[in-house]
């Protein structure tokens with residue numbers, strides 16, 4: 001316990017000294033102390049002699065500086081990786097980016113990753129989307145100090161898909177991700193390879209983030225309690241760590257591997273010429289068949305596999321992927337303030353004009369067709385086989401495991417409690433090797449928050465608030481069984497309702513105000529603690545995070 005206190009005290013002063021601590025502030029620090037109470041100090045996991053890896057990677061997280069904007073380089077925190085063993089295409093650095101290299105694995109590979117923490121604060125890396133033993137999942141319990149190494153060893157059990165690696169230390173996840181610590185992880189398998197989807201230069205990672213810079217090109221981060229309550233919203237869109245992201249492409253089909261790496265911002269992705277957006281996969285990999293949507297909602301932590309077909313387009317033609325306008329994801333008053341002028345709403349006075357409104361209409365990236373493409377592959381009409389769960393498959397058809405969202409100023413909770421180690425409640429104990437029906441809902445009841453929004457003050461900071469939360473569950477992916485919204489939700493809900501792709505495997509689901517979502521999730525192969533939390537990372541760090549104990 002004493003050690004835990006010292007750990008956080010040190011981080012507090014180190015960050016304050018580095019000027020990063022605009023972010024945490026004393027209340028966050030105090031909350032962290034509460035949440036960390038009772039968290040034992042664990043020995044970092046070491047390599048085991050009977051594990052024979054196919055792939056071995058040294059992964060370092062450390063402070064760095066990157067040229068993002070013209071002028072002064074930006075101080076960031078960054079992952080650097082080195083391949084010690086395995087196929088040469090395992091790591092691909094994104095040029096000029098603070099993001100970690102794109103990792104590429106094959107289903108069935110045995111993987112060892114040696115995480116070296118060279119940050120001036122504790123960290124641990126979580127493999128968002130992977131199905132790995134609890135000890136390999138990057139639980140905050142295993143956070144390591146500067147100079148320490150944590151060895152991960154696991155077999156890749158996931159099907160083909162795009163996953164994320166990012167830090168997961170309690171109360172500092174948002175800050176570390178915001179300052180640059182994140183990367184994409186692709187998994188390939190035989191089922192996917194048979195489809196001969198666009199690969200090589202025709203497969204493009206698209207990691208979307210929002211950031212805010214000061215006059216010296218340095219990252220500005222959540223300085224106000226409001227930023228923690230609502231989430232932090234930057235005024236610059238970066239794709240793969242770059243501003244004004246542009247692609248020169250051939251007139252053929254591409255595969256865009258899209259990931260929302262923002263801490264809080266939700267996107268409503270659409271093509272500016274109003275052609276449908278074609279989705280072939282989500283968080284947990286390929287869909288059974290492509291779906292065509294007017295727009296797609298993408299919340300923090302979610303992924304999309306997009307078929308972007310420019311075949312038949314003239315050389316010289318241009319396209320823009322935009323985030324289209326929507327409403328209802330923030331409490332009414334906050335949304336109006338942030339829509340009218342986020343910078344003032346956040347108490348910031350910058351040079352770049354108004355902040356990007358939450359739910360505003362703005363460009364994400366631009367594309368120009370600069371050359372003729374040849375041999376463009378056709379869009380497969382069947383993609384993958386998904387064994388669909390039915391109610392008869394679950395252990396608890398009449399008693400869904402609740403995930404109740406409660407939203408009050410200063411306390412964002414799940415199932416009525418903030419994060420605390422060793423605080424697993426009866427409803428959070430999951431029998432090993434079962435498939436569970438689960439229900440995610442707003443504790444105040446359907447539609448309550450929406451009617452609050454109409455009332456104006458009801459959505460204000462001082463009273464009941466309801467907002468959208470991307471809820472992420474660690475461990476195996478789940479399937480979405482149903483999505484229902486309260487009667488009052490229609491006005492705002494209409495601006496997002498066609499944008500959900502619920503047909504495939506998911507690990508993060510956007511829960512709109514007033515919505516109830518039923519999911520079916522397996523808890524197989526491994527026992528131990530698996531987290532569930534809001535992937536609005538500011539909410540997560542406020543305590544909107546809990547453990548399931550699979551036992």
Ligand SMILES: [Cu+2]
Nearest residue numbers: 469534536539
């Ligand atoms: Cu949340």
